């Protein structure tokens with residue numbers, strides 16, 4: 001005779017009378033969960049409806065309705081004259097739950113109990129991530145947000161709406177991307193960045209992030225050596241790390257990536273990834289001499305260079321230096337670009353440009369390895385670029401960035417000159433300011449957040465500790481008035497931290 005669940009069942013059911021959920025629904029959910037998680041074992045008999053109703057102080061009809069529902073869902077089986085039983089079909093599921101619980105209880109390896117069933121590689125990579133900055137709705141000094149305040153939203157919405165109706169929505173679109181958008185990007189790169197490339201060399205991705213993930217698969221084998229900037233972009237680091245290469249952090253100075261230091265660390269690299277037009281986060285340009293030295297090093301090692309040109313269009317007053325892509329005669333440079341900085345990050349559209357000799361190999365695998373970006377958005381963006389709205393928006397944004405850059409420098413000079421030395425920049429909308437005194441970066445970032453000011457610790461960009469300390473400040477979407485007020489708040493933060501230290 002099957003055992004009745006009576007006592008243990010009754011003691012674990014708790015019904016609340018002061019909630020919106022009916023007693024019937026509460027009882028149903030609790031019994032269902034007990035069956036699914038193995039608290040009520042298969043073949044166990046449930047108490048008679050009258051007994052359960054009396055014990056719980058509810059009507060018998062309520063219990064009968066719940067038993068009927070569980071029976072119709074095949075969680076219970078009703079046997080005439082004997083009562084209701086947990087269905088046998090759950091035996092296997094309940095056994096595996098019990099085994100898992102046992103395994104977890106006896107598992108003394110803290111790594112595994114912290115991350116059950118995850119790959120070792122994933123666990124190791126997740127440990128490399130910087131401490132997340134506390135969540136904030138504030139965008140003041142966000143390094144990620146461009147001048148969304150001058151983005152022509154109404155115009156953009158009209159174009160998107162039109163392409164949502166026009167685009168052929170009935171099939172899968174090619175992962176390589178819309179021809180119209182690839183043509184528009186190739187023309188833009190020619191006009192704005194002096195790059196000679198054909199639209200067939202352009203591949204559309206969901207932002208630079210996805211371009212790096214794909215390029216990791218294309219170019220790397222596990223254990224290959226990769227030169228990365230230190231401090232440097234986490235976008236490249238996260239994407240390339242997916243293949244488990246050996247990362248070689250290379251120092252960066254006021255001329256950018258230090259090629260000599262890289263060669264001294266390891267000459268047989270497979271990929272180098274750099275931000276030549278605006279070093280992330282130092283903000284400096286990679287000098288022409290270093291560009292040539294890097295290409296020479298890649299030629300000698302038969303290696304690839306990935307050039308992250310994430311905001312190269314946003315240079316202020318100078319003429320930009322030629323891209324590595326343009327300088328490399330041997331065609332070993334792949335350029336990654338994004339619309340996250342020139343338009344807005346939620347668009348999730350970026351691209352990479354490959355040398356012509358790689359195109360056939362990439363085209364063979366692209367539909368299998370890269371998910372396509374939604375076609376209507378690609379077509380809308382193609383029109384936006386083709387009709388000149390993109391170039392107009394870049395011109396307008398640049399004017400704002402120059403004004404905001406000057407405002408932030410003056411305000412730092414006025415209020416923070418005892419604490420910060422900003423490193424001058426000539427592109428984009430973010431700058432690095434180094435500490436003049438030994439503050440803790442995370443402490444500064446947390447204290448600033450109390451004033452709704454978002455600053456990024458320099459350490460968040462480092463894959464290997466550096467001696468300098470500082471914070472990155474973005475001024476893409478922060479007006480001059482907000483900049484002045486936020487810098488005053490930062491000065492309070494430094495004063496308070498200093499007082500605490502004394």
Ligand SMILES: Cc1ncc(COP(=O)(O)O)c(C=O)c1O
Nearest residue numbers: 207208209233280310338340350
């Ligand atoms: C160095 C760098 N590259 C690229 C990107 C853009 O990435 P995505 O296009 O995936 O938004 C960013 C964004 O913050 C960045 O900092």
